[in-house]
Amino acid sequence: MVVCALKERVLAETPSDRIGLGEKLGYGVGDLAAGLILNFFGFFLLYYFVDLGGLAPAAIGLMLLLTKLIDAITDPMMGAIADRTRTRWGRYRPYLLFGPLPLGFAIVLIFSAPDDLGNTALLIWAYVTYTLAMLAFTAVNVPYGGLLGVISPSSSQRSNVTAFRMLFSALGGILVGALGTTLVRELGGGDEKLGILLTMSCIAAVSVFALLTTFATTKERIPPTETNGSLRGDVGVLIRTGPWIAVAIAAILGVTAIAARAGTAPFFFKYVAGDDGSPVFLFFDRAALFLTALAFGQVAGVLIGYAAQRRFEKSHLLMAAGMLKMAMIAVFYFLPLDAVWPQTGVQFFVGIGFGMLMVLSFSMFTDIAEFIDWKSGRQMTALVVAASVFGVKAGVGLGSAIPGFALSLTGFDANAEQSEAAVLGIQLAFAIIPAAVMIPAAFTLIFYGINRRVLATVESELAARRSRIA
Template identity: 25%
Template sequence: MSGNRLRLTEKLSYGFGDMGFSLPYNMASGFLLLYYINVVGLPAAVVGTIFLVARLMDAVIDMAVGIAIDRTRSRWGRTRPYFLFTAVPYALVSVAIFAVPGDWSQNAQIAYAFVTFKLLGILMSIGSIPYTALMPMMTDQRDERLKLGGMRSIGTSVGVVLGTAAVQPILAAYGGEKEPGGYLAAAAMFGALSLICILSLFRNCKERVVDDAPQRFAILPEIGKMLRNRAWLVSFLFCLVYFVRFGGMMGITAYFAIEVLRAPWMIGVMLPAVAGMLLLSAFFAPPILARTGIRKGCVIVLAIAAALFALLPMVENQPTVFLAIYIAACLANSITITAAFTMIAETVDYHEWLYASRKEGLLSAGVSLATKVGMALGTAGIAFVLAAAGYDPEAVTDAAREAIRWTYYGGVIALLLAQIGIVLAWPMDGEHTRIRADIVQRRLAT
């Protein structure tokens, strides 16, 4: 059964499913680097290695989860069992990562940090890959998918706002950024919210568009088909670059505000602005992208965001102007995340058109890997920059400040331009209706 219009409750539950998975992850992205280096006292280079190695290991894990989804047959469907059984462990581990024992040796703390961070990534894979695979199963209508992408952007934005802006007052209540109790309290609160959101996703969202592909299939040939799927390759690279930039900004913004702008209060504006603009764009991104198409729309807004970011170094000493330009750049760029969510769903249609099988799990796993590796590369890259610049939180040098400044500006602009080059290769604009018609005709024939 396909083509159904979705109930508002279902759309909302789908959107806040992203909040459930991203809220603890966003707090980790925004504050784990700060927590490990400035609170626990781990060396910056070691922290960067933890982030990078843990995420590179996800290559195998994510593929295994994707294959498992395509082989799953249950009374709850192919994706929904994973929401039910990961909700509680994910909430618990999201608290554990901010509970590094202070009286352990540094080597033991490093081991604890790696294990808990790796567990968070594994559980994120087991929950978020089915979540991504669910969208093309809920409907095959592009306008409905754009709306689901908008709802997911809302969930993402709320997760980022809570995972960043809400952390600052909690830390202040516990004595500031160097006191471990605030991190633990915030993580516990967000873990509870995550649990509620993921269980709501399980209860209210349904699978409608599923094929009759056999439960068992040869893995390597299917991976080969995935790599030959142009829509998937574009989605993979687009998300990879997006999340390298997102992870880097989440990791460096606190240092940039404190050491370069000399205005720690701006952390509570700059990090939430990313999410706040996602929330705003969720309402107008679907009609804009429906009119322009994904390729043209993304090129325009990414070019605007890059131009605005290039203006920021000129207004560092004018906080109001700086924030106005920064927020405008975030607003322009935020449209691309709704586009990315829709692109991921449409890779499934493109795959079925090419190969007569959908493989939602495998395709979603590949894109999920891009998001996590991108986040890891971005965050680890910032840690390595800090280490190379000789950053010492007790005695910050001018050289370290300059390294932070130009990594912040130059890295963002370069990655925005890279996304423009990637999205130009998107193959589905103007072809989606024909591809869907071919798929329906093929199904009727068989």
């Protein structure tokens, strides 16, 4: 039965469904923007406002949580709007033409706070500018994710394109890890706040160019239906779809673990490991090695996940990726604090688990969109894929909030020797909590339910339905 279904799936894939290398690269480079922005936020945002700005860690942690409540509303809304957009450029591509410039301006604005602001004014600045940046990010990245769902009706082609997307996302992590702290140090000339601002400005310019490239090089191949139903009806179908809930939870918790480690890393290396920021290998300091190892591991994980999904169920691979992350974070915790290279090697394997999680979960979201279309007749690709954008942003927000609250609750004192309780708080946010959240992330995938046989049936029947409409 499985063999027959897979044969039907291959026969349903026509030459016009296939994506050329140029378009794969063009789509993938768009996620370089998200990779650069979110990795930079994950490492520097809390540090900028707490260690350099003097704000309470809990205040920034609360900001990151509250903005996710806004995202919980705006991300699905943006998905529904994009699904209903009809222009000569398509449903999703117009947002990649008009959205990148506002996004670039908004992310730079976060780190442009005047030096003479008091704590209250700086906190307001943080809340307002970060909220604006996340709204601009939503307006671009939800349609960007929706575009993946209509770039081809073939799951194998979408998985292929997803791999390119995740490779460019990982490249963003590599660039931030390898060059982030160095650029901040060199561009700032000893002024870390200035260095962070100028580095963010470079990231904004690259991000705008990358997203415009995606607009110029991609095509939407699945035509929209004449009517798309009501927004309330779409949301009702979505929240009753078990596979969507399972993957959304796994994605949120998987990113939470990585973001909590990244947000705590500056504090871990400075206050626990006693690192002074000096290069330990070429121009890499310990934090740069930590981030770069994660990003290179992510690249390896993307390649492993993409290759393995041809033979194994995606949900099973995603569970294995989560368990690998949990195990490696635990190993890192028990290594000596001065074990630079063993820590770097273990972090590489954490990255493998993360890369597998990202490429598989994003591919599964587009499969879920096709499943819903087949089952209910509703085209709601961007609304479904909005969960992927929200999952990443929620994971980054929750993960970044964890160190904020942990530091505040355990008595962290910026630029001072830390108490045993404060060191414990850093370790909680850096290792113990990130490892623990991977357990429920893996458990939810038991309820995914869309295996390869089901997906083959979905694709063949949708292809027949669309050919009759055409």
